[in-house]
Amino acid sequence: MIVCQCKSISHRVVDAAIEDGATTVGAIGRACGAGTICGGCVCNLKQRLAAARPRVDATAPEGAAEELPLRRHG
Numbered sequence: 001m002i003v004c005q006c007k008s009i010s011h012r013v014v015d016a017a018i019e020d021g022a023t024t025v026g027a028i029g030r031a032c033g034a035g036t037i038c039g040g041c042v043c044n045l046k047q048r049l050a051a052a053r054p055r056v057d058a059t060a061p062e063g064a065a066e067e068l069p070l071r072r073h074g
């Protein structure tokens, strides 16, 4: 399933970024580019982070879930 239409990034790529240590939407964007164009997929990225958090974020430092501002075009 494509999660990020702008970058044609699938849920598998996003989940791999999370498994590799991405704990924020910004970190996912840096890892694979998802969420870095229009921001329309950010809610989906947040849902995937929340679903994965019990298994990958148990030791994340406080504040690790802070979000970076979205890039805006124009």
Ligand code: FES
Binding pocket: 003, 004, 005, 006, 007, 034, 035, 036, 037, 038, 039, 040, 041, 042
């Ligand atoms: S759909 Fe992901 S940045 Fe546009």
